[in-house]
Structures are given as C-alpha cells and as structure tokens.
Amino acid sequence: MKVDLKYKLFLLLSFIVTIQACVPDVEPPVTKPLFYQPDGFPPTSGQLVNNPVTYYGFSLGKKLFYDPILSLDSTISCGSCHQQFAAFAHLDHKLSHGINDLEGTRNAPPLFNLAWHSNFFWDGGSSHIDMQPIGPITNPVEMNESLLNVLVKLRRSTYYPALFKKAFGSDSITTQAMTRALAQFMSSLISANSKYDQVKTGTATFTVDEQNGYTLFKSKCESCHKEPLMTDLNFRNNGLDLHFADAGRARITLQPSDSGKFKVPSLRNVAVTYPYMHDGRLNSLSKVIDHYRSGIIQSSTIDPLLTGGNMSITDAEKQQLLLFLNTLTDPAFLNDKRFSEK
Ligand code: HEC
Ligand code: HEC
Incomplete structure (x- = not known):
C-alpha cells in the first residue's frame, strides 16, 4: 500500500517534469514587431545599430523599467515617474518627485519615438540612449543608487541572471547589458497611430x-x-x-x-x-x-x-x-x- 502510494507520487512527479520539459522555450507570438519604422518617419538616429531590439532584450528592459530595485531604498522605479497613461511622462507633476519625495528641477518628459533622438534630457546632457539610464539611477533626487549596488542586487536575485542570459547569451550582469536592455524597451515605445x-x-x-x-x-x-x-x-x-x-x-x-x-x-x-x-x-x-x-x-x-x-x-x-x-x-x-x- 505504502509502496503503491510512493509509486503513484513518482508517476505524478515525472508527469509534471515531462510536461514542463515539453513547454517550448520559444518566444511567444508577437502580433506586431517590437521595433519598426512607421510610414513617413525619417531614418532613426542609428543608436540601435549595435543593440537591435529582441524579444528577450525588450522583456528584460521592461522588467528593469518597472523594478524599484534600481533605487536606493527600492521605492522608485523608472515607471514611477514615467507613466504609460501619460505617454510615459509624470502626470500632474510640475517637477519630478524621486526618492524620499525629493523634488527635482525639471518636468519628466514623455518617452516615445526615442530611437529618433540623438540627445536625451531637456538640455541634451546625454548623447546615447544606452548611457541615458545611468542619469536617473545615480541622480540623488531621483533614484540615488550606485551602479555597483544595482548590479549587486540584480546578481543576488533569483531570476535576473537567467533573464540576462536569455537576452544577451551570458548571465554575467553588467552595466552595459542592463542599460542596453532598458534602451531596447524604451526604443520600442513607438507612438505612430494617432x-x-x-x-x-x-x-x-x-x-x-x-x-x-x-x-x-x-x-x-x-x-x-x-x-x-x-x-x-x-x-x-x-x-x-x-x-x-x-x-x-x-x-x-x-x-x-x-x-x-x-x-x-x-x-x-x-x-x-x-x-x-x-x-x-x-x-x-x-x-x-x-x-x-x-x-x-x-x-x-x-x-x-x-x-x-x-x-x-x-x-x-x-x-x-x-x-x-x-x-x-x-x-x-x-x-x-x-x-x-x-
Ligand atoms: C521657435 C520654436 C518654437 C515654435 C515656433 C513653437 N514652439 Fe512650442 N516649444 C518650443 C520649445 C523650445 C519648447 C520647450 C521650452 C521649454 O520647456 O523651455 C516648446 C514647448 C511647447 C509645448 C510644451 C510641451 C511639453 O511637453 O512640455 C507645447 C504644448 C508647445 N510648445 C506648443 C506649441 C504650439 C501650439 C506652437 C504654435 C502656436 C508652438 N509650440 C510654437 C519651441 C517652439
Ligand atoms: C524621479 C523621477 C524620475 C525617475 C525615477 C526616472 N526619470 Fe527619467 N526623467 C525624469 C526627468 C525629470 C527627466 C528630465 C531630466 C532633464 O531633462 O534634466 C527625465 C528624462 C528621461 C529621459 C530623456 C527623454 C528625452 O526626451 O530626452 C529618458 C529616456 C528617461 N528619463 C528614462 C528613464 C529611465 C530609463 C529611468 C529608470 C532607470 C528613469 N527615467 C527614471 C524623471 C525621472
């Protein structure tokens, strides 16, 4: 009787394992391409040449964009100040509010069609979309976190190493891989259907x-x-x-x-x-x-x-x-x- 139960359990377990192994590790069907050139748009800035948008890069970028782990006290994500319903601007906030409710000096701009920009921020203080995320992460009134510490937190996580591996073929989590994933997500925010x-x-x-x-x-x-x-x-x-x-x-x-x-x-x-x-x-x-x-x-x-x-x-x-x-x-x-x- 006891053996029988064990055997049944064993069968059940192997069944689950088999089912899981059968789930194909392929990209889910995407109805629209994540990145495309809308009719009538000029050529892009070309900054994505070395960082083409892939499904897994985009997905990792999106996860990072909405993850407060990127801020010092894990309270503020990129998405806190860049809200989708406001075209990724910060609705009804004159100046941005970051960590500890500290106020910045500028209004958060909306985020879309960024693959056509060669300069970022109101003053063009960043000239590459791959480098841009370093600004808000380290800004004392935005996320106030050090890059080193962000990397430590990401490496410690139970799921990020696998996501980085899927996106970039290696589970070593570097600043470059992180900012490139964010750049892939942000470049895919295309608004061309008004x-x-x-x-x-x-x-x-x-x-x-x-x-x-x-x-x-x-x-x-x-x-x-x-x-x-x-x-x-x-x-x-x-x-x-x-x-x-x-x-x-x-x-x-x-x-x-x-x-x-x-x-x-x-x-x-x-x-x-x-x-x-x-x-x-x-x-x-x-x-x-x-x-x-x-x-x-x-x-x-x-x-x-x-x-x-x-x-x-x-x-x-x-x-x-x-x-x-x-x-x-x-x-x-x-x-x-x-x-x-x-
Ligand atoms: C000489 C160039 C120029 C002209 C002409 C111009 N704008 Fe602007 N516009 C700007 C600049 C530069 C800014 C940003 C200024 C700032 O924030 O300091 C701006 C900001 C704006 C904003 C705010 C957008 C935001 O997201 O904050 C709106 C809305 C706007 N303009 C509408 C218009 C309209 C409507 C007209 C025509 C009646 C117009 N602009 C003509 C240069 C121009
Ligand atoms: C505390 C609010 C806040 C947070 C958090 C924040 N941003 Fe921003 N973001 C801003 C403000 C304010 C600006 C304008 C800054 C300037 O022009 O000096 C900006 C500008 C930008 C721009 C430039 C857009 C353009 O048109 O030039 C990009 C891209 C951007 N943010 C992406 C991000 C990413 C990625 C993150 C997360 C790593 C992030 N932001 C986190 C408030 C925020």
Whole structure:
C-alpha cells in the first residue's frame, strides 16, 4: 500500500517534469514587431545599430523599467515617474518627485519615438540612449543608487541572471547589458497611430475645425515642432524668461549663446502629458497657446523665429489649434499591453 502510494507520487512527479520539459522555450507570438519604422518617419538616429531590439532584450528592459530595485531604498522605479497613461511622462507633476519625495528641477518628459533622438534630457546632457539610464539611477533626487549596488542586487536575485542570459547569451550582469536592455524597451515605445497619423495614411479624416487647426499649426508651430515627430529635436528658446534660472543647453555646451535653450518637445500625445515646459510651469494647453499669443519674452537668446513677437491667434483659431493638438493623442500606444507593468 505504502509502496503503491510512493509509486503513484513518482508517476505524478515525472508527469509534471515531462510536461514542463515539453513547454517550448520559444518566444511567444508577437502580433506586431517590437521595433519598426512607421510610414513617413525619417531614418532613426542609428543608436540601435549595435543593440537591435529582441524579444528577450525588450522583456528584460521592461522588467528593469518597472523594478524599484534600481533605487536606493527600492521605492522608485523608472515607471514611477514615467507613466504609460501619460505617454510615459509624470502626470500632474510640475517637477519630478524621486526618492524620499525629493523634488527635482525639471518636468519628466514623455518617452516615445526615442530611437529618433540623438540627445536625451531637456538640455541634451546625454548623447546615447544606452548611457541615458545611468542619469536617473545615480541622480540623488531621483533614484540615488550606485551602479555597483544595482548590479549587486540584480546578481543576488533569483531570476535576473537567467533573464540576462536569455537576452544577451551570458548571465554575467553588467552595466552595459542592463542599460542596453532598458534602451531596447524604451526604443520600442513607438507612438505612430494617432488620428493625425490615420489622416496621413488615409484611414481617417479631420473635421473642418481640426483641419483649420492643422493649417494654423503648419504656419505658426511646425518650424520647431516638425512633422511627423512633432519636434525638430533642436535646442531652442521659445521666449519663456528674460533671465534663466535653468541655463538649459548652456549647462552642457558652456556657451552663453545656448542659455535658456531646451530640446523642442514632441507634441505627440501632448493632451495627456501636462503640465508643460521644462519646469512644468504651465498646466494646460490653453495656457501654452496663450504664451505664444501674449507671453513671448524677447531675451538675448530668443529663437530667430520668434523675434517678431507674440503670434496673432484669435480665440476661434485657438480652439481649432486645441482640437488639432488633440488629434495627436495615440490611444493604442497609451493602452498597449506590451508596454504596461502587468
Ligand atoms: C524621479 C523621477 C524620475 C525617475 C525615477 C526616472 N526619470 Fe527619467 N526623467 C525624469 C526627468 C525629470 C527627466 C528630465 C531630466 C532633464 O531633462 O534634466 C527625465 C528624462 C528621461 C529621459 C530623456 C527623454 C528625452 O526626451 O530626452 C529618458 C529616456 C528617461 N528619463 C528614462 C528613464 C529611465 C530609463 C529611468 C529608470 C532607470 C528613469 N527615467 C527614471 C524623471 C525621472
Ligand atoms: C521657435 C520654436 C518654437 C515654435 C515656433 C513653437 N514652439 Fe512650442 N516649444 C518650443 C520649445 C523650445 C519648447 C520647450 C521650452 C521649454 O520647456 O523651455 C516648446 C514647448 C511647447 C509645448 C510644451 C510641451 C511639453 O511637453 O512640455 C507645447 C504644448 C508647445 N510648445 C506648443 C506649441 C504650439 C501650439 C506652437 C504654435 C502656436 C508652438 N509650440 C510654437 C519651441 C517652439
């Protein structure tokens, strides 16, 4: 009787083991490629050449992105300040809040279409997407952790070594492998399916008001917020201040002529990324348009396109512009389960 039970148990166990061994270790079917070149987009910056996106690299990057283990007290993950529903910006936070609720000095920008950027941060302080994550991890008011310590924690974990092995063929956990995985995840955050994109590909049409807003946008905004990325990725001064509390691009180049210049933000998904500007000073798109209508300050480094002063935009045109800006929201991207934490 006793033997019989043991034998049954043995059979059951071998059955489980066999089943597990049969589960194929292949990539689950992916409906869309993780990285692709959307129709009409310019060539990428080329920074992914040595780090092509793979399913396992992306998955590891996503795990790291949402893991608070990357911060000193394991309370803050990249995803704490970069929230998917806000196009990976920090919704309703003027300045970012990091570890111990410490406040940074800048507004967290949204994260998408980063494979087209060659410079990161408002001042372009990082010039490679592989290196960029080191900034927030070690920043005392963001995650305040040392790279060495992050690596120690990852190596100690029961599952990370296997995930690194799947992604990069070796279970040795290095800074480079970690930042490359994060870069693969972030590069896959592609937003190219807004109503605006659908109009461009002929699968949707603008209303009359949206079309009028678009025409106005092309004449007043597009030279800096260039289509189709809705940014020319240059550093410019759009007339917010006379004196610069934050020197912006000049902090990196040390050129006084770069003072008060910031990376032109993309206007894709802009309706969900408030508040606005590098320091989050404006909390609505209505106020942003009012800035261009009545608040442009002529300082020493004002952009040549704005030396003519305030733009003449009527109240009716403002409404049309707002309607157009709303067509840049990409619900498929904001709700894409492949990018969400759970
Ligand atoms: C405490 C909030 C906070 C955390 C945590 C955080 N970020 Fe950020 N992130 C910001 C802020 C603020 C900026 C803008 C900083 C600047 O311009 O100086 C930024 C900028 C960026 C940018 C540049 C985007 C662009 O358009 O140039 C990327 C990419 C990024 N973060 C990725 C990450 C990753 C990866 C992590 C985790 C390792 C992370 N962030 C953690 C707040 C945060
Ligand atoms: C001369 C170039 C230029 C022109 C023209 C321009 N912008 Fe901007 N825009 C910028 C820059 C630079 C910033 C970021 C400034 C900062 O944060 O210091 C910005 C920021 C914004 C933001 C905030 C986005 C965010 O994520 O914080 C919005 C919205 C915006 N602009 C809309 C417009 C609209 C609408 C027009 C036309 C009416 C326009 N811009 C014209 C350069 C320009």
